[in-house]
Amino acid sequence: MPPRLPLVLPLVAAVLAGMPALAQEGGAPAKDGGPEAVDFGTDSSEWAMDGECDDRRFAGDGMATSLSWINVGRDATDCRALVGSGGLRLWNWAEALAATQCDAIDFGDDTGEFADDGECDDIRFEGPASASGVSTASVGKDAGDCSRLCAFGVIARRDH
Known part of the structure; x- marks a missing residue:
C-alpha cells in the first residue's frame, strides 16, 4: 500500500x-x-x-x-x-455503489502514470480508494487498481 x-x-x-x-x-x-x-x-x-x-x-x-x-x-x-x-x-455513494456493475465495465489498461499504486486514478470512479486527484487523462489507464477496487466495493461509478 x-x-x-x-x-x-x-x-x-x-x-x-x-x-x-x-x-x-x-x-x-x-x-x-x-x-x-x-x-x-x-x-x-x-x-x-x-x-x-x-x-x-x-x-x-x-x-x-x-x-x-x-x-x-x-x-x-x-x-x-x-x-x-x-x-x-x-x-450519492450508496446509489452509485448499488448501480455499479464492475463486470460490465471496460477498465482499459495499465498505461497511466500512476497505475498499480493501490488507488484508482480514473475520474469515472469515486470512493474511499479513489486517488485524491483524478482527471480525464487517466480514463482507462489504471485497470488493475480500478478493477480490483471496484470488485471489493471501495470505488463506484461517478455517472451511474
Missing part, C-alpha cells in the same frame, strides 16, 4: 459516508435535491467561476476534467448554476 494511502483512506471514507449530509445545510437531507437545499460553500477555489464544477460532491456533464478533494465546497457559483440547470446532481 502506498505510504500516503493509510492516511487518506479514513478521511475519504468518512467524507463519503457522510456526503449526503455534508452537502446539505444543517446536515439535514434534502427532500427534493434542489439547489436551495445544498450548502455549496464558497468561491475560494483557484478554479471557481470558470463555468465548470470542481467540487467532487457532484456528478454530471458540468464537472471539471480534473478533480481534487481540495476543491470540495470551494466552487459554489459554478456548481449552484449547474445543479440549477439540471447539468449536475449530488453524487
Whole structure:
C-alpha cells in the first residue's frame, strides 16, 4: 500500500459516508435535491467561476476534467448554476455503489502514470480508494487498481 494511502483512506471514507449530509445545510437531507437545499460553500477555489464544477460532491456533464478533494465546497457559483440547470446532481455513494456493475465495465489498461499504486486514478470512479486527484487523462489507464477496487466495493461509478 502506498505510504500516503493509510492516511487518506479514513478521511475519504468518512467524507463519503457522510456526503449526503455534508452537502446539505444543517446536515439535514434534502427532500427534493434542489439547489436551495445544498450548502455549496464558497468561491475560494483557484478554479471557481470558470463555468465548470470542481467540487467532487457532484456528478454530471458540468464537472471539471480534473478533480481534487481540495476543491470540495470551494466552487459554489459554478456548481449552484449547474445543479440549477439540471447539468449536475449530488453524487450519492450508496446509489452509485448499488448501480455499479464492475463486470460490465471496460477498465482499459495499465498505461497511466500512476497505475498499480493501490488507488484508482480514473475520474469515472469515486470512493474511499479513489486517488485524491483524478482527471480525464487517466480514463482507462489504471485497470488493475480500478478493477480490483471496484470488485471489493471501495470505488463506484461517478455517472451511474
